Amino acid sequence: MPILNCEEFRLVKVNLFDHNGKTLQIMAEKLDGTMSIEDCEKLSNVLSSFLDIEDPLPYAYNLEISSPGIDRPLVRKSDFERWVGYDAEIETEYFLFGRKIFFGTIVGLKENHVVINIINGLDKEHGKVTLPIESIARARLVFTDSLITESFQREKALRKANEADRES
Structure with missing residues (x-):
């Protein structure tokens, strides 16, 4: 996802699953390997706008941004x-x-x-x-x-x- 690179984030994994409707989970981290709550919020705002324009899925979904975790x-x-x-x-x-x-x-x-x-x-x-x-x-x-x-x-x-x- 090029949008991640310009924001200095690295994509780790993408999941699409049924949880309270459809959920698009994007797991990412900063280039230094960290990912704070503030980073998740920042990336969520950037990706929400991008995904609203690109509209990659033909149905409604919830966007979830997360860190890879320990x-x-x-x-x-x-x-x-x-x-x-x-x-x-x-x-x-x-x-x-x-x-x-x-x-x-x-x-x-x-x-x-x-x-x-x-x-x-x-x-x-x-x-x-x-x-x-x-x-x-x-x-x-x-x-x-x-x-x-x-x-x-x-x-x-x-x-x-x-x-x-x-x-x-």
Whole structure:
């Protein structure tokens, strides 16, 4: 969505679902990875005007703008790179290694594959599996203490940086 880029937001995910009628949910974040309530409000105002003009859906719907949250979806290669060392739940489109749902720690990317260290390892020797990116239907971070700690540390660092910018 080009409108997101000009406002310095990055699209994370779009969902259309039935909830009190139709709801168009747009999940986004700022380029620094944050998304405050004020940012959601700003983006909602910009997108509401844009969507009123473009009118992409042939029926009435509610617009919902949200942040990805702590247990965010992983939708790009860069998401898997950014969250190396954190736990994820990955669901594949088809069976791999006898299953479609994998829980494990993200090890990294290897060409067009996500490498994860499986909790309760499949490969007894290494505990790692390599999943082709094109096989992934859904992926998200798993809510853990280390993820919460990292989130608070990131927010604190960004607040300090913003305060320093205001003072200069």
